[in-house]
Structures are given as C-alpha cells and as structure tokens.
Amino acid sequence: MTFREKREKLQTLYALFEINADGYKKHAICKIGCTYCCTDAGKIDILTIEGLIIRERLSSMPKPLRRAIKQKLAQDKRARENKKIVSCPFLKKDNTCLIYDIRPFCCRRLYSVQECRGRGPTIHRQAYALSKNTVGEMQRLDHTGYSGHISFILDLLDRTDFRTLYQSGGFDPAKIMAFGKTHGVIINRLISRS
Numbered sequence: 001m002t003f004r005e006k007r008e009k010l011q012t013l014y015a016l017f018e019i020n021a022d023g024y025k026k027h028a029i030c031k032i033g034c035t036y037c038c039t040d041a042g043k044i045d046i047l048t049i050e051g052l053i054i055r056e057r058l059s060s061m062p063k064p065l066r067r068a069i070k071q072k073l074a075q076d077k078r079a080r081e082n083k084k085i086v087s088c089p090f091l092k093k094d095n096t097c098l099i100y101d102i103r104p105f106c107c108r109r110l111y112s113v114q115e116c117r118g119r120g121p122t123i124h125r126q127a128y129a130l131s132k133n134t135v136g137e138m139q140r141l142d143h144t145g146y147s148g149h150i151s152f153i154l155d156l157l158d159r160t161d162f163r164t165l166y167q168s169g170g171f172d173p174a175k176i177m178a179f180g181k182t183h184g185v186i187i188n189r190l191i192s193r194s
C-alpha cells in the first residue's frame with residue numbers, strides 16, 4: 001500500500017471513530033481555548049504514519065515558523081527525557097492548535113464531560129473502548145511503523161536512514177532498539193497482534 005493509500009485509510013479510520021463515538025462525544029464540554037489536554041497532557045502518542053503527515057505539514061511552513069517548531073520539539077524531547085511534562089510544541093500562543101486539521105488520533109479521541117484541570121479527562125468507558133479499537137486498526141495499517149510520544153517519533157523520522165527504510169516499507173526494529181527502549185517507542189506490529 002502506498003503512503004497516499006495509507007493516509008486515506010487513516011482518515012477513514014478517524015472519520016469512523018467520530019461517527020461511532022458521536023453519541024458520547026456530543027456530551028463533551030471541550031471548547032476552543034481549553035487547553036489543559038495540550039499543556040498538561042501525559043504522552044502525546046502518535047504513529048509513524050501520523051508523524052510523516054505532520055512532517056509533511058512542517059515542510060510546507062515558512063522557514064522561521066518551522067525553525068521555531070523544531071526548537072520547541074527539541075525542548076519537548078529534552079523535557080520528556082527528564083520526565084517533565086511541557087506544553088505540546090504545536091500549541092499556539094492563542095491557545096489553538098497549529099496542526100488542528102491533521103492532529104493525531106490521540107488528540108481526536110480525547111474529550112471530557114467534566115473540567116479536566118487537576119483530574120484529567122472524564123471519558124465514557126465505551127468511547128475509550130472504541131478508541132482503543134481504532135488505535136489497534138491504525139497500528140495494523142502502519143505495521144512497519146512505531147508508536148510513541150510526538151517529539152520522539154518526529155526525531156526518528158528526521159533521521160534519513162530511518163525515514164528511507166520506513167518509507168520504502170522496510171522494517172528493522174533492531175536499528176532503533178536502543179532509542180526505542182529509552183524513549184518508550186513501541187513496535188506497532190507487535191502490539192497490533194494482541
């Protein structure tokens with residue numbers, strides 16, 4: 001399957017989740033500018049295929065903005081390596097998301113029926129189960145890829161040798177084993193089997 005076909009399938013999975021979870025998500029109190037989930041979030045887990053989509057968007061941004069985002073990603077990576085939680089590198093000063101239209105599934109699945117501050121999101125159990133199924137399908141789709149925190153996956157994709165192998169459909173987890181272990185990067189192929 002080509003990257004384009006995978007991307008289309010991914011968008012279908014996003015859309016199906018929205019349809020199936022609509023009955024739950026319609027009770028959400030989420031609104032523009034409410035950012036606890038972007039500032040105090042735990043891991044912002046993405047798949048490599050989502051990382052490629054974000055990377056593509058980054059490459060189309062003006063150079064100064066791209067440079068600023070790269071700096072924020074590097075800061076985020078350092079902070080996360082030191083077990084600190086920092087705001088998502090894609091959160092803008094006006095409290096909106098710079099990549100909202102292509103945001104990863106971990107942001108799409110998230111909503112809350114109660115204020116999150118101090119206690120985290122309150123989600124229906126059924127919607128959580130639906131989102132877990134979607135993640136499994138995404139990992140099967142991206143079966144030569146990996147899952148992990150956004151700045152770690154984007155870091156991997158910045159490495160030419162990793163990106164070339166991944167984009168050619170190659171799969172060699174031994175090559176990233178050391179980084180994967182220390183940065184909590186998961187092999188999609190192994191997880192999606194369970």
Ligand code: SF4
Pocket residue numbers: 029030031034035036037038110111112114115116117121
């Ligand atoms: S998940 Fe929580 S913090 Fe995020 S927009 Fe919804 S209510 Fe606000």
Ligand code: SF4
Pocket residue numbers: 037038041044088089090091092096097098099100103104107
């Ligand atoms: S990608 Fe956008 S929606 Fe997701 S955590 Fe970052 S700023 Fe928030």
